Amino acid sequence: MNKAIKLQLSILFLIVSLGAFGQKPSKKTEQDFYEIKTLPIPQDLYLEVGGLATMPDGRLAVSTRRGEIWIVENPYQKNSHQTYYRRFASGLHEILGLAYKDGVFYCSQRGELTKITDTDRDGVADLYEPIYQFEISGNYHEYTYGPVFDKNGDMLVTLNLAWIGFGEGKFSKWRGWLVKIKPDGTLEPLSAGLRSPAGYSINDEGDIFYGENQGDWVGSGRVTHLAKGDFAGNPGGLKWAKEPNSPFKLTLEEIPDNSAPMFEAAKKVKNLKLPAVWFPHAIMGISTSDIVQDSTKGRFSPFPGQYFVADQGQSKVMRMYLEKVNGVYQGFCINYREGFQSGILRERFGLDGSMFVGMTSRGWGSTGKADFGLQRLVWNGLTPFEINEIHAKPDGFELNFTQPVDVKSVKNAASYALRSYIYEYHHQYGSPIIDVKDLKIKGISVSADKKTVRISLDGIRQYFIHEFVLKGILNEEGEPLLHETAYFTLNQIPAGDKLVLNESTKIVEAKVEVEVKEVGGKKELISETQVMALLKKHTCLACHAKDKKLIGPSYEDIAKRGYTSKQILDLVYKPNPQNWPDYATEMAPMSHIPAKDVLKIAGWINSLDKSKEKLLNRD
Amino acid sequence: MKKLLLFLFVPLASFAQQTIPLTDLQAFDQPSSNWTIEGALKAKYTDTSFQVSSGKGVLVNTLRHGKYKRTDDLHFKLNHGDIHFMMDFMLPKGANSGIYLQGRYEVQLFDSWGKKTLKFGDCGGIYERWDDARGKGKEGYEGYAPRQNACKAPGLWQSIEIDFEAPRFDASGKKIKNALFKKVILNGILIQENIEVSGMTRGALFDKEGPLGPITIQGDHGPVAFKNIRFETYDKPTASLSNITYNYYEGKFAEPVIGAAAPVVKGKLAALTHKVIKARNDYLIDYVADLNVPEADEYEFQTHWTGSGVLKIDGKELNSGAHWYTDKVTMKTQLSAGKHRFELIHVKDFPWGPKALGVFVKRVGAHEIAFHDRTSLPDPEAVGLIEVKALSEPVYQRSFTFHGGKKKMYVIHVGDPTGLSYSYDLKQGAVLQTWKGSFLNATQMWQDRGEPQTAEPLGQTVLMDGKFPLVLSSQMQGDSAQLVYKGYKIMHGRPVFYYEWPAAKLVVEDHLNPNKLGNGWERTLKLVGTSPMASMVEAVIGNSPDVTEISPGLIALQGSGYYVQWEKTPALILQSGPGKMQVRVPVQGNSFTYQLIW
Secondary structure, eight states: OOHHHHHHTTOOOEEEOOOOOSSOOOOOOGGGTEEEEEOOOOTTOOOOEEEEEEOTTSOEEEEETTSOEEEEESTTOOSOSOOEEEEEEOOOSOOOEEEEETTEEEEEETTEEEEEEOTTOSSSOOEEEEEEEOOOOSOTTOOEEEEEEOTTSOEEEEEOOEESSSEEOTTSTTTTOEEEEOTTSOEEEEEBOOSOOOEEEEOTTSOEEEEEOSBBTBSSEEEEEEOTTOBOSOGGGGGGGGSTTOSSOOOGGGSOOSSOBHHHHHHHOTTBOOOSEEEOTTTSOSSEEEEEEOOSTTSSOSSTTOEEEEETTTTEEEEEEEEEETTEEEEEEEEEEOOOSSOEEEEEEOTTSOEEEEEEOTTTOOSSOSSEEEEEEEEOSOOOSOEEEEEEETTEEEEEESSOBOHHHHTBGGGOEEEEEEEBOSSSBSOOEEEEEEOEEEEEEEOTTSOEEEEEEEOOOTTOEEEEEOTTOBBTTSOBOSOOEEEEEOSOOOOSOOOOOSGGGOOBOOOOOEEEOOOSOTTOOOOHHHHHHHHHHTTGGGTOOSSSOSSSOOHHHHHHTTOOHHHHHHHHHSOOGGGOTTOSSOOOOOTTSOHHHHHHHHHHHHHTTHHHHHHHHTO | OOOOOOOSSOOOOOOOOEEOOOSSSTTEESOOTTEEEEEEEEOOTTOSSOEEEEEEEEEEEOOOSSSOOGGGSEEEEEEESSEEEEEEEEOOTTOEEEEEETTTEEEEEEOOTTOSSOOTTSTTOBOOEEOGGGOTTOOEEOOBOOSSOOOOOTTSOEEEEEEEEOOEEOTTSOEEEOEEEEEEEETTEEEEEEEEESSOBTTOSSSSOOSOEEEEEOOSSSOEEEEEEEEEEOOSOOOEEEEEEEEEEESOOSSSOOTTOOOSEEEEESSBOSTTOOOSSSEEEEEEEEEEESSOEEEEEEEEESEEEEEEETTEEEEEEEEOTTOOEEEEEEEOSEEEEEEEEEEEOSSOSOOOEEEEEEETTSOOEESBOGGGSOOOOOOOOOEEOOSSSOEEEEEEEEETTEEEEEEEEEEOTTSEEEEEETTTTEEEEEEEEEEEEOHHHHSTTOSSOBOEEEEEEEEOOOSOSEEETTOOOOOGGGOEEEEEEEETTEEEEEEEEGGGTEEEEEEEEEOTTSSEEEEEEEEESOOTTGGGEEEEEEEESOEEEEETTEEEETTTTEEEEEOSSOOEEEEEETTEEEEEEEOOTTEEEEEEEO
8 A cells, every 4th residue: 555645544624714704706816907918029039038128219128148139129019919029239148137328228248247339320239348347257157237227327237146056256356246337437336245136226215125036145035225335144245345445344254154033143243234125935936036116106006116026936026015114124025916927037117107027047947937038017907905005113013905994804813814033144045934923913903994904913023024914804895805915024113102902903803713624535635626725825836836847846756756744844844955956946944834734735745656656666 | 066068079088099100101001102201291272282391200192103093092001990090181272082991981081171062072071882783873872971061271280080880790701780980070070970881982992891901091182191190999808897796785875885784685787787776865886796807908997976986996996986977987007817806886875866877998909898787877968059150140149168278258259151250358359269160059158057158169170379469579468457358349240349458559459351262260450549659569470389481471380270371571480488489470550461261
């Protein structure tokens, strides 16, 4: 008898329903509000997008990892669906950033910030001038991103660390830094501590934000506000803080490497900048890339002024809201739109307020299966029921919704699952979540327009990620939130009045009706549909599929390893990336998934290999 | 980390070969008087004959009595079966010769320089077989054109390397296996691989196939010269394994050390293989066998494994260490004739990577053999070529590239529809290499993450010195610190490079265009601006160990494999170091043009 089956015999499957209303309206999905439009790409064109630049004449410029710049005509697909590609420039070295200014293109190659001009106006570039030549050692991981122009016309460039089993910046000057380069080629180093700064931009206040990928010294993906003299956490490039023009002095030896959270290190290292928002690994992406602020004044989204952060590995766009407390940025992230065709590297707004999304997944893999792609994210003008803003309060948070809420659901404690946690800060790759604490609601008040909900909590913690799962909150039509889970990074707790706890703010500890169903007969395996629901719920499907290699191995391949369910549980909680050396992206510890769910999944995984095991043993 | 290594130009593994001495004609069987031993040759690429200087080391075929005859073919005394044969050859314009393996199977030598379409009769082609019985016009068959034109200009030394397997016959003399060209490499380019021929070339020395025959050089079609003739044959006996046993241990062994462990399974094997066990990892296998050495000699062991291992002969450790299965680990050892103790311990204490074990043994004069079962050593990952083509217009592509073993980071490759290409170091203002044929192999840059980020020529390549070509008189060639790269402008589809040259207070434009005949690059260096130093500028047009002045304005850099050609001003040839010659030409006016021809 197959031992994998034995393990599952006694597993019961629980379905928890909240029973707050009788008639359920059909659940709305992201595509009911945000459409993904695909720009067709000629079949022989490898449009591995490294950079995008919207042109004021209605065209779109796309730079590629194969070193070309293509100008796309009819990118808004107004009268016809078909687009037309003209090659503007070619022969460059992996262009991971593109900007268009005053009729001229600026791009980053691996070793150069280059100005590209069409001097004879024939539609094809003919002059390639270096603005700055970067030092490079030849390591493939020394990527160069940008430029992004600031308001003075200077160019910001970020410089990726080399990879030698860990991020290393010492081989070439200013690796791991954000630098500013003037049009005359003078370089000013601004901020250090960057590991893989693929996306960054300047907001309407002139502040620079960049997205970082989980890795060494980076417990999870995050967005960090970079001011001059900031050290964002990865010490790989600190060698260059010794240079006379470095805005600060700091050495690797001064960085604590004890797995305590980053905020503890920041108490000792004054330049260490904490992230504005953590993006919990594997849930809110696995490789944050571009970040843009919605500057379209309500054309792109129902969230003007908020930020949209892309993820390469999970092929999705997330939303980020920022507030400033005590002069420090903080806020939350929440899913926005998933389902893009490849790994997103670039986001740029089009003239019509839609967003061009440029993609490549070569070398890393992504949930979207295509090797590369070009799409456009278009809002249809309808506003979903969503968390609009979350503000920190002295005793908790204030949540603002896009629509009036159903007060009964909001006042029900069972509508919430709230907890806080943080990541370790150390030279190791990634981190489990640590110091997890469930949060209890002390009181709730709802504003007169029913759009703002104030929550008083027991034990909010400065610097921690506060997870909001608002499962039960409904709008007045009885609809749930389009996205129920948000992650707020609480860098600063503001001063001010606390919520008065009285009868009117009292939370209802309603009984939750729990139906326990036994699915099928006792001896039946958990069904694939049920497993798929679990896999989706716990975001496993972002990286794994049953029979295909995505970012991680397929479940069938995992099954071939013949792990016991207990071993699978251990590996889910504490992955061993060395088990899968052919996979570029390391798995994050998923210790927040309940063991019973993991064991169900493990049982199913092992059921995938019944026949193959015999076959394998034949040789 | 897995490494992706793709070699398109694969000079065969260096082999310890025998040399045919060219101090006299002793190695040849009754050579006609056209064949002589000489010292040196030179020729313009337009010449149909050589200028010969006497001496030793070069074998030359010259017309001496009116008309070439079949008896002018040169037969080696060497009678061979399987052979790995290599030599350098020089052809004057229009020359036609050939190498007949065993006097039967011809690889064509021909002045195919510049030809666009190639047939079996072009240089490196496997010349066709012939059968009158096939009917008029169909007599010729099984001719194989080279994969590409790897031919160099007449008057330059070229190299050819042929790995040939002789046909096999049974005891009754019946052929049981055809002759095979395992590899033909012309000027470093693999142009034929595993081409089987069912019979002899028309001009064969014999009327039927056989196990042995002499190397024959076709000498009846025109002048041709050879040097550095080397070969290896494979008639010696080599080592073998017998009484192979294995002991299998379970557990995590980080090192191939058995310690106190007890074997779980023991057994006997016909050949080494890891397939006797099912475990993916966490095991140790100890293979012990008798190594039978037929004759005292040096033997080379090449091992492959994923994990760690150690190979011991008579208890002496040879190959060892932690490796990926595609790594080739080689060690040589001197062994006496007779029985030796062979032991190989292999451990794999991690789950990833294919299980693999392979052992090859090579003795000079014998074929390399495997001690493992074929299935024990998996194939390397199959990665297809990513090619950048220059079909209808010039194409340029930046990448990293290796030049003389150093990785250059600021390189642009330029390919032309004429089939000419070059690599240029933007930081250095220097041509790194030029080549003919297909343009660029970008696989290492565009496959997966592209870890080396390098691109390589796809054609027959000439390495250049990689240095900025302008100097002030009596000064040494500078490096990039003395130059400021200002970019490039595309003119007529091709980049023109711009530099500030502070030492000369000048701006330099570097133009490279195909020359009028399309057989090389014409490089024009323009000086822009006025400077008191302008009159002191010299162009360094070659650095090479071997510089031969052919005629005014034409120099063969035989040590580097190309000609430089220019007009008017005479060159200065300087000794720039031990064994290093430098060719300089003073620049008159504000530009200097020269050609690179190969």
